[in-house]
Amino acid sequence: MIDLRSDTVTRPTPAMREAMARAEVGDDVWGDDPTVAAFEAAVAERAGMAAGLFVPSGTQGNLIALLCHCQRGEAFIAGQFSHIYRDEGGGAAALGSIQPQPIAHEADGTLALFAIEDAIGGEDIHHTRTRLLALENTYRGKVMPKAWQQDATTLARRHGLSTHLDGARLFNAAVASGRPLAALCQGFDSVSLCFSKGLGAPVGSVLVGDAAFIARARRWRKTLGGGMRQVGILAAGCHHALEHHVERLTEDHAHARQLAEGLADIDGVAVQACDTNMVFLAVPEADGRALEAHLASRGVLASVGATTRLVLHLDVGDADIPRILSAFRSFASRPRA
Numbered sequence: 001m002i003d004l005r006s007d008t009v010t011r012p013t014p015a016m017r018e019a020m021a022r023a024e025v026g027d028d029v030w031g032d033d034p035t036v037a038a039f040e041a042a043v044a045e046r047a048g049m050a051a052g053l054f055v056p057s058g059t060q061g062n063l064i065a066l067l068c069h070c071q072r073g074e075a076f077i078a079g080q081f082s083h084i085y086r087d088e089g090g091g092a093a094a095l096g097s098i099q100p101q102p103i104a105h106e107a108d109g110t111l112a113l114f115a116i117e118d119a120i121g122g123e124d125i126h127h128t129r130t131r132l133l134a135l136e137n138t139y140r141g142k143v144m145p146k147a148w149q150q151d152a153t154t155l156a157r158r159h160g161l162s163t164h165l166d167g168a169r170l171f172n173a174a175v176a177s178g179r180p181l182a183a184l185c186q187g188f189d190s191v192s193l194c195f196s197k198g199l200g201a202p203v204g205s206v207l208v209g210d211a212a213f214i215a216r217a218r219r220w221r222k223t224l225g226g227g228m229r230q231v232g233i234l235a236a237g238c239h240h241a242l243e244h245h246v247e248r249l250t251e252d253h254a255h256a257r258q259l260a261e262g263l264a265d266i267d268g269v270a271v272q273a274c275d276t277n278m279v280f281l282a283v284p285e286a287d288g289r290a291l292e293a294h295l296a297s298r299g300v301l302a303s304v305g306a307t308t309r310l311v312l313h314l315d316v317g318d319a320d321i322p323r324i325l326s327a328f329r330s331f332a333s334r335p336r337a
């Protein structure tokens with residue numbers, strides 16, 4: 001099956017499994033795992049930050065950041081469709097008593113500076129005190145514009161807010177824009193990075209920030225049950241991904257472009273441009289179920305809905321692109337009753 005449902009579906013390569021099997025390990029809660037320590041340091045260095053913390057998921061990395069930046073009853077600003085607001089089980093509210101302040105996205109996925117400024121609650125005792133601006137890069141496959149990153153983080157700082165970046169796919173943004181990862185982390189107090197998406201590791205994210213922030217984050221990780229023991233086995237897989245799977249993300253981006261170009265020629269499919277490893281499609285609602293079943297019968301797994309997202313990754317090769325396109329073409333030209 002060619003699985004386009006997400007870039008989380010990748011399986012560890014033989015070389016990655018080999019690196020995991022060889023990893024030297026110790027009890028990481030005691031600070032004894034050299035493989036984890038080396039990996040955290042390597043990620044922090046790439047990100048231009050002082051320290052890193054290995055966490056089991058991006059969701060936990062984001063939650064720990066929220067808990068570090070905000071106290072009970074305080075607010076964070078994020079996009080209406082951001083992952084940290086919409087797709088993390090309400091963790092901020094459920095576990096932190098932190099109030100989300102979502103604001104609408106602009107057409108390009110950014111948040112308008114005036115809207116951010118309007119949403120900031122201040123000293124008036126009626127207001128929720130706003131502590132944090134949380135942004136996302138990439139957002140729906142789009143790379144955050146450089147000037148906006150600078151303007152939004154500067155604005156936050158001017159108002160005394162902390163800044164967090166959900167960089168689940170920040171390596172995709174770095175490779176697509178040709179900018180170093182550290183440049184994409186600039187202006188943020190904390191950044192979370194995923195290794196279990198297009199980078200192909202089975203498990204793992206890293207939260208980066210300054211040393212004092214990471215010390216507090218380490219405490220919250222334990223509180224949340226994210227302190228793991230001989231976890232160098234997992235960190236070794238992520239470290240292998242950091243060394244061997246970053247540059248190759250350009251292949252996923254090229255595949256996404258080829259797919260978008262090919263799909264644009266097919267009747268009844270509206271395709272949206274993308275910068276990285278995703279293609280967004282709209283198909284007539286009545287066709288959704290049938291398309292999904294048709295694709296599956298041709299060996300292509302996709303979740304077709306109101307908007308459909310096809311995600312490219314490590315386990316989709318050059319030869320798969322024509323197979324995907326022909327599955328779509330045969331659907332468009334199917335005999336109808």
Ligand SMILES: *Cc1c(COP(=O)(O)O)cnc(C)c1O
Nearest residue numbers: 057058059060083136166168194
């Ligand atoms: C996947 C993802 C996360 C974290 O997800 P986990 O499945 O918890 O690792 C966070 N933000 C974005 C934008 C994501 O796509």
